[in-house]
Amino acid sequence: MIFYKRDAPLFIKGCCIYFGCFSMATLTRQDLNFGQVVADILCEFLEVAIHLILYVREIYPSGIFQKRKKYNVPVQMSCHPELNQYIQDTLHCVKPLIQKNEAEKVVMVIMDKEHHPVERFVFEISQPPLLSISSETLLSHVEQLLRAMILKISVCDAVLDNNPPGCTFTLLVHTREAATRNMEKVQVIKDFPWIVADEQEVHMEEAKLIPLKTMTSDILKMQLYVEERTQKN
Amino acid sequence: MDYLYLDNIDEFVNDQNKIVTYKWLSLTLGVHVNTAKQMLYHYLQQKRNEGSGTPLHATYLVSGKCVENGSKCHKVSVVREDKLNAVKAKMDVTISVHVYSVQRAELKDSSPLYNTDYDAVKENIKNCNKYSTIRCAAAVPMSSAEVQRAQEMALVPPAGKEISKTGLNENTSATPKPSAKQPAGIMGMFASKNASKSQESSKEVKTEQKDDSSLVETSKSKTASKANPMSNLFGKSAQKKADEKPNKSVKEETAASSTAPAIMEQSQTSPKSKIDIKDEQSKVSSALKVESKDTRNKTKRPEVVDSDDEKMESQQKKRRRIKKPQPDSSDDEVVPDSPPVPNVQTPSPKKQVKREPVSHQEVSITNNTLTEKGYVSESYSESEEEPEPNSQAKDSSSLKQSFGKREEEKKEKREKKTSTANKPTKQPSIMGFFQKK
Numbered sequence: 001m002i003f004y005k006r007d008a009p010l011f012i013k014g015c016c017i018y019f020g021c022f023s024m025a026t027l028t029r030q031d032l033n034f035g036q037v038v039a040d041i042l043c044e045f046l047e048v049a050i051h052l053i054l055y056v057r058e059i060y061p062s063g064i065f066q067k068r069k070k071y072n073v074p075v076q077m078s079c080h081p082e083l084n085q086y087i088q089d090t091l092h093c094v095k096p097l098i099q100k101n102e103a104e105k106v107v108m109v110i111m112d113k114e115h116h117p118v119e120r121f122v123f124e125i126s127q128p129p130l131l132s133i134s135s136e137t138l139l140s141h142v143e144q145l146l147r148a149m150i151l152k153i154s155v156c157d158a159v160l161d162n163n164p165p166g167c168t169f170t171l172l173v174h175t176r177e178a179a180t181r182n183m184e185k186v187q188v189i190k191d192f193p194w195i196v197a198d199e200q201e202v203h204m205e206e207a208k209l210i211p212l213k214t215m216t217s218d219i220l221k222m223q224l225y226v227e228e229r230t231q232k233n
Numbered sequence: 234m235d236y237l238y239l240d241n242i243d244e245f246v247n248d249q250n251k252i253v254t255y256k257w258l259s260l261t262l263g264v265h266v267n268t269a270k271q272m273l274y275h276y277l278q279q280k281r282n283e284g285s286g287t288p289l290h291a292t293y294l295v296s297g298k299c300v301e302n303g304s305k306c307h308k309v310s311v312v313r314e315d316k317l318n319a320v321k322a323k324m325d326v327t328i329s330v331h332v333y334s335v336q337r338a339e340l341k342d343s344s345p346l347y348n349t350d351y352d353a354v355k356e357n358i359k360n361c362n363k364y365s366t367i368r369c370a371a372a373v374p375m376s377s378a379e380v381q382r383a384q385e386m387a388l389v390p391p392a393g394k395e396i397s398k399t400g401l402n403e404n405t406s407a408t409p410k411p412s413a414k415q416p417a418g419i420m421g422m423f424a425s426k427n428a429s430k431s432q433e434s435s436k437e438v439k440t441e442q443k444d445d446s447s448l449v450e451t452s453k454s455k456t457a458s459k460a461n462p463m464s465n466l467f468g469k470s471a472q473k474k475a476d477e478k479p480n481k482s483v484k485e486e487t488a489a490s491s492t493a494p495a496i497m498e499q500s501q502t503s504p505k506s507k508i509d510i511k512d513e514q515s516k517v518s519s520a521l522k523v524e525s526k527d528t529r530n531k532t533k534r535p536e537v538v539d540s541d542d543e544k545m546e547s548q549q550k551k552r553r554r555i556k557k558p559q560p561d562s563s564d565d566e567v568v569p570d571s572p573p574v575p576n577v578q579t580p581s582p583k584k585q586v587k588r589e590p591v592s593h594q595e596v597s598i599t600n601n602t603l604t605e606k607g608y609v610s611e612s613y614s615e616s617e618e619e620p621e622p623n624s625q626a627k628d629s630s631s632l633k634q635s636f637g638k639r640e641e642e643k644k645e646k647r648e649k650k651t652s653t654a655n656k657p658t659k660q661p662s663i664m665g666f667f668q669k670k
Binding site for chain 1: 251339341344345351
């Protein structure tokens with residue numbers, strides 16, 4: 001099932017405190033705390049990645065972006081309040097799905113003026129069933145992997161064709177199994193309803209697949225690839 | 234001569250789509266940095282001569298002497314290939330030019346360059362200058378006690394920071410300026426500006442500064458850090474000297490700059506400033522990289538239509554005018570010949586990237602009532618360009634007005650009923666077919 005999101009209120013606090021603050025502890029998947037940690041890390045990363053894709057693919061003028069620091073490297077983040085709000089709210093709603101390991105993919109779809117997708121940045125996420133964190137070095141390792149993904153996004157220009165002007169984007173979440181039923185019952189954010197995505201945004205004709213980066217770590221496996229429409233104009 | 238390295242570089246650049254900087258190459262292949270530079274140059278020549286395959290982009294490091302504002306300085310900058318000749322021409326004496334990096338993608342900003350080197354340097358941190366020619370006998374690792382002392386000192390505001398000369402070469406970053414200078418710089422900049430508007434804006438800056446100092450506790454650190462990058466703009470241009478970056482980075486770490494939001498907003502809304510606008514690139518929030526220089530480019534900024542917008546926008550970081558982006562002209566380090574240089578970490582010079590001017594966009598948040606709950610989402614209007622004064626008109630005085638707006642804005646955020654309907658124009662509503670109820 002696929003969900004589709006638009007507007008929303010609310011504000012998430014990204015917590016980067018996990019990096020370097022974890023004491024020696026072995027936590028398992030059942031430990032809710034741990035699920036939250038992974039979800040937080042992932043949502044922070046997705047926020048940065050989405051902003052970076054918007055910058056690199058020139059969906060929005062570069063003037064709204066400014067350099068911020070994440071994972072000890074400069075990244076471009078947007079200053080536009082509503083854009084930021086939209087992204088944060090979407091990720092806030094995605095977070096519970098990730099916590100329960102129900103989110104299969106988070107997709108950022110870039111559409112042209114006629115709302116046909118031209119590019120789809122797919123973040124495939126999976127978490128190993130039995131997770132354990134043993135030490136701080138794990139998290140700094142994860143940080144390194146995420147840094148590498150950020151770097152790969154920065155150079156994705158080289159493997160992608162230019163987009164037509166006037167593109168927009170949207171965020172989709174693919175969930176596993178019956179997660180959607182729970183979503184319907186519980187409104188995570190008030191007045192931010194989940195809506196099933198349109199077929200045309202989910203599937204793209206004549207798509208070619210361009211893998212960007214894969215990361216594997218003890219707590220998280222993520223794959224980033226781009227589905228690109230062959231004819232963009 | 235062993236030419237295997239050409240194949241290596243080819244693999245890195247073309248197959249793996251990596252950015253190959255000379256530093257990364259030297260650490261990866263275990264060669265001296267000068268050799269790495271030669272290798273990159275050789276590779277570039279060969280590929281260009283072949284004229285086949287995918288286009289390659291390169292960045293260069295240029296260093297030379299030039300005169301800025303009457304003072305001689307030594308400038309080091311990383312420039313894109315297309316800007317190379319322009320930068321060289323501007324220097325009186327070009328001391329060195331070498332290839333900084335080679336990559337397939339055309340980089341829009343310098344962050345990936347830093348990112349590339351980060352891990353390589355981190356792994357070799359103890360001997361990262363093994364292959365380099367930069368040596369300093371005084372540069373030895375600090376003992377843990379010294380590290381702790383340094384950390385405590387860094388928390389103290391950097392006003393009047395001691396600048397000590399070190400024997401580092403020209404690649405060190407510029408000196409930090411005390412933060413107190415910044416508001417003065419902006420005032421000075423505005424005072425020196427022609428047209429009455431500048432006086433008006435300087436008054437606004439003052440009032441905003443007062444506001445901001447009182448509102449600073451409410452501002453989130455995020456906004457403060459957001460402000461800092463922009464704040465460089467006017468501070469630098471006013472002083473026409475390098476070296477605010479370290480200052481800013483420290484400020485960001487302390488996460489409190491009452492003037493910064495004002496400066497940022499002013500910078501956003503500044504009218505026809507003929508002044509040189511500093512490069513945005515230099516406002517990296519990362520504490521490591523530090524450069525600030527004058528841009529040599531004059532931007533043509535759109536005139537501020539009415540001062541109301543300025544005041545409002547200065548108060549509300551949420552509402553911003555999307556201005557023409559500052560040209561990322563010179564991401565270079567200007568180190569005055571004589572003044573001492575502080576012991577800052579080794580920076581990495583930034584790249585010059587020019588940005589295209591963008592159309593002016595104004596964003597406002599309007600109150601739209603929600604439709605019913607459930608699957609019908611809230612409807613939002615297509616008209617995003619409502620001028621701000623309409624929705625925000627309150628008290629007359631600018632001070633109260635900004636206060637009032639700030640409160641109202643907070644209330645707006647809290648009210649879940651109202652939806653922030655306005656989206657950036659780039660995202661037209663496809664929910665339009667949902668009925669407005």
